[in-house]
Amino acid sequence: MRRKLAAGNWKMNGTTDALQEIAALGRAHPEAAAEVLICPPATLIAPAARTAGDGPIGIGGQDCHDEAEGAHTGDISAGMLADAGARAVILGHSERRAAHHERSEDVRAKARAAQAAGLMTIICLGESQLQREATNTLDIIGAQLSLSVPDGSTGENLVVAYEPIWAIGSGMTPTPDQIGEVHDFMRARLERRFGAGVGRSVRLLYGGSVKGENAGEIFAISNVDGALVGGASLTAGAFSPIISALETA
Template identity: 85%
Template sequence: MRRKLAAGNWKMNGTTQSLKDLSALGSAHKGSGVDILICPPATLLAPAVQTVSRSDIRIGGQDCHDQTNGAHTGDISAEMLVDAGASAVILGHSERRADHHETSEDVRAKAKAAQAAGLMTVICLGESLLQREATNTLDIIGAQLSLSVPDGATGENLVVAYEPIWAIGSGLTPTPDQIGEVHDFMRTRLERRFGAGVGRSVRLLYGGSVKPENAAEIFAISNVDGALVGGASLSAKDFSPIISALEAS
């Protein structure tokens, strides 16, 4: 059985004052039957690890470089994330792909480095509204999945998150049939590439305007093993009901 995962991406939000929400989240979901991952900005990684040390919450980074060290001003290596106490990293988020012009090949190189350092990689895929309207969704997702995920992936070091770009922060959500179609497609592709054992063990998350109001419906969809949540993960008040919905699914 795949253990379900609720992941929160704080993006460029949060200060030390935000850590109190981590404490509240840990208390509310002590002994949870699902995994909980929070990815704060790099400035909060070490204090966040300290804050959740007595809870079941795991801490991850939002990106890493594909090199272990060097003259890369402003970048963070996978080894640095591990040293700060992180156990996972988000890679290939649409905002990185768009704002920093990251290609799927870039994501693959970063994922190889992260997995070599012992980090679980949450690799993001997603189509634009133009691509969705042109009915190219599965072609786009298939290409991103093939090029972004490195060889040697396992259920322990790989999570794949489907985040339709047009749904992120927009309040719009694909229909359950649309989400299910993409998640079933990704499962089939992973099984074909890595074999049934690994392909079925990789967790598939949905992301894009996940809210307490729609979480239960999303978690009931085939091959949805959890969520990658943006804005709603910034406060325990908003994220806790989503985790509870996943626990009940």
């Protein structure tokens, strides 16, 4: 059985005052049936890990470099994330692919480094509105999946998140059939590449305007094992209903 996962991406939001949200989330879900992960800005990873302690909330990073060390001003290695208390890292988010011109090959190199450092990698895939309207969504997702995921990935070190770019922060959500089509496609591709055992063990998340009101419907869709949540993860009050919906899905 794949353990369901609710991952919160705080993006460039949060200062030390926001750590109280992690503490509140831990109190609200002291024995969460689903895995819960918060990925705050890099400045908060170490204090967030201390706040979370040995409780039910895990801490992750939002990006890492593909090298272990070196002359890379402003960058953070996977080993540094792990040393700060992170146990996972988001890679290939559409905002990184667009604003930082990251290619799928770059994402794969980062994922190799992160997995070597013992981090679980959450690799993001997604199509634009134009690509969706051109009806070649599966071609886009298939190429990103093939090029972004490194060989040797397993159900322990790989999570794949489908985030249609046009749905992120827009309030727009694909239909259940659209989400199911992509998630079933990704599952089949993973099984074909890695074999049925590994392919079926990798968790597939949906991301894009997930909130408490629509979470239950999304989590009922085939091969949706949880969510990668943006704005709604910033407060315990907004994120908790999503976790609860996942626990009962």
